[in-house]
Amino acid sequence: MNQTSRVKRIALYGSTGSIGTQALEVIAANPAMFSVEVLTCGNNEELLISQALQFNPNIVVVADEKKFLKVKEALANTDIKVFAGERALEEVASMDVYDMMLASIVGYAGLKPTLNAIDNGKAVALANKETLVVAGDLIMQKAVEKRVPIIPVDSEHSAIFQCLVGEVRNPIEKIILTASGGPFLGKKPNYLLNVKREHALQHPNWSMGAKITIDSATLMNKGLEMIEARWLFNLQADQIEVLVHPQSIIHSMVQFQDGSIKAQMGLPDMKLPIQYALSFPQRIPNDLPRCDFKKVKSLSFEEPDIKTFRNLGLAMEALEKGGNLPCIMNAANEIAVYAFLKNRIGFLDMTDVIERTMQKVKFINKRTLEEYYESDGEARSFAADLIRL
Numbered sequence: 243m244n245q246t247s248r249v250k251r252i253a254l255y256g257s258t259g260s261i262g263t264q265a266l267e268v269i270a271a272n273p274a275m276f277s278v279e280v281l282t283c284g285n286n287e288e289l290l291i292s293q294a295l296q297f298n299p300n301i302v303v304v305a306d307e308k309k310f311l312k313v314k315e316a317l318a319n320t321d322i323k324v325f326a327g328e329r330a331l332e333e334v335a336s337m338d339v340y341d342m343m344l345a346s347i348v349g350y351a352g353l354k355p356t357l358n359a360i361d362n363g364k365a366v367a368l369a370n371k372e373t374l375v376v377a378g379d380l381i382m383q384k385a386v387e388k389r390v391p392i393i394p395v396d397s398e399h400s401a402i403f404q405c406l407v408g409e410v411r412n413p414i415e416k417i418i419l420t421a422s423g424g425p426f427l428g429k430k431p432n433y434l435l436n437v438k439r440e441h442a443l444q445h446p447n448w449s450m451g452a453k454i455t456i457d458s459a460t461l462m463n464k465g466l467e468m469i470e471a472r473w474l475f476n477l478q479a480d481q482i483e484v485l486v487h488p489q490s491i492i493h494s495m496v497q498f499q500d501g502s503i504k505a506q507m508g509l510p511d512m513k514l515p516i517q518y519a520l521s522f523p524q525r526i527p528n529d530l531p532r533c534d535f536k537k538v539k540s541l542s543f544e545e546p547d548i549k550t551f552r553n554l555g556l557a558m559e560a561l562e563k564g565g566n567l568p569c570i571m572n573a574a575n576e577i578a579v580y581a582f583l584k585n586r587i588g589f590l591d592m593t594d595v596i597e598r599t600m601q602k603v604k605f606i607n608k609r610t611l612e613e614y615y616e617s618d619g620e621a622r623s624f625a626a627d628l629i630r631l
């Protein structure tokens with residue numbers, strides 16, 4: 243935190259996305275607490291420009307270098323510095339111009355800037371779960387080394403984090419990650435075979451970016467979250483349980499060694515975990531709708547169907563085996579999801595691509611960052627070849 247003022251300076255990585263735009267609403271509602279220092283996007287330069295004109299950051303970065311001139315020209319009458327390219331995203335993360343990074347780029351592309359933020363001693367509010375799936379061991383090790391807090395934004399992990407406040411000395415027996423079940427809860431493979439992109443993009447409870455919405459429909463999202471939880475809370479695979487809870491009111495639970503269970507609840511709205519991560523350890527008021535249990539009436543629970551939603555089973559395997567297997571799985575999943583979004587492959591083909599890539603790319607148990615980069619590249623090209631066949 244900047245010592246001279248109480249305003250927390252935020253570097254918002256992925257500001258044009260679902261998390262990014264909601265974070266800007268939270269920041270706009272609390273101008274005395276937060277300022278926007280950095281905004282970044284992939285290629286949606288129009289939105290980046292309008293955000294920059296509204297929030298007047300120090301720096302903006304557009305990952306797509308072809309968009310540089312357009313952004314530069316649009317902001318020519320301001321003091322805002324404009325950079326472009328993947329390298330610039332990483333370099334700006336290493337600059338001492340902000341207090342906290344909100345890591346909300348989607349996918350593997352978020353890894354290097356987040357690592358640089360930690361190296362730079364900056365607190366991280368982490369939405370980008372793929373970062374921990376790929377290199378959770380190295381990220382958490384670096385965070386401890388640099389004494390950098392990593393505060394989860396993902397609603398389940400925010401719930402667990404909130405349940406753990408005041409419990410530092412009390413070991414966790416297990417955590418219960420709740421899952422809505424997605425739009426195809428209760429469906430069987432013969433139904434999933436014909437599922438189309440538009441249908442899979444309709445999530446019952448949450449409005450999110452395209453990639454995570456598909457991951458929620460396949461239950462890969464819950465698999466990624468198991469691995470994310472493993473690293474955030476230093477758990478073993480058998481301490482992480484997934485429970486389907488279609489109402490998404492309980493965002494997750496922690497069971498302690500005496501059998502006591504704490505849950506964090508609320509209406510499904512990402513602005514709450516975003517706000518909590520930005521303002522932690524403080525809770526700040528807001529006017530989001532409140533949960534009225536008389537209207538919710540009942541909360542229900544069931545086991546996930548991993549025979550139908552095989553991606554969750556594959557993620558459990560990756561979690562148990564560890565090494566570079568989660569990294570390989572993540573890469574294959576990203577390729578498969580984007581191919582599905584482009585109508586190149588069917589819903590169930592995504593699982594085949596992931597499974598075959600996990601079987602094919604060499605398993606490495608003890609790994610370095612370079613090896614993760616290599617495994618990621620190898621898995622991507624193998625998965626892409628499978629799709630081209």
Ligand code: NDP
Nearest residue numbers: 256258259260261284285286305347348351369370450451
């Ligand atoms: P979106 O797709 O809505 O937004 C992604 C953001 O990342 C956009 O700003 C996008 O820019 C940017 N981006 C995409 N690709 C690149 C790239 N190659 N280089 C640089 N920037 C890039 O995703 P969400 O906001 O839904 O999700 C962001 C992360 O948060 C994901 O990891 C997701 O799993 C996690 N998360 C999201 C939740 C949600 O409710 N949305 C809930 C929990 C976790 P552009 O707009 O220009 O393409």
Ligand code: MG
Nearest residue numbers: 396397398467
């Ligand atoms: Mg989640």
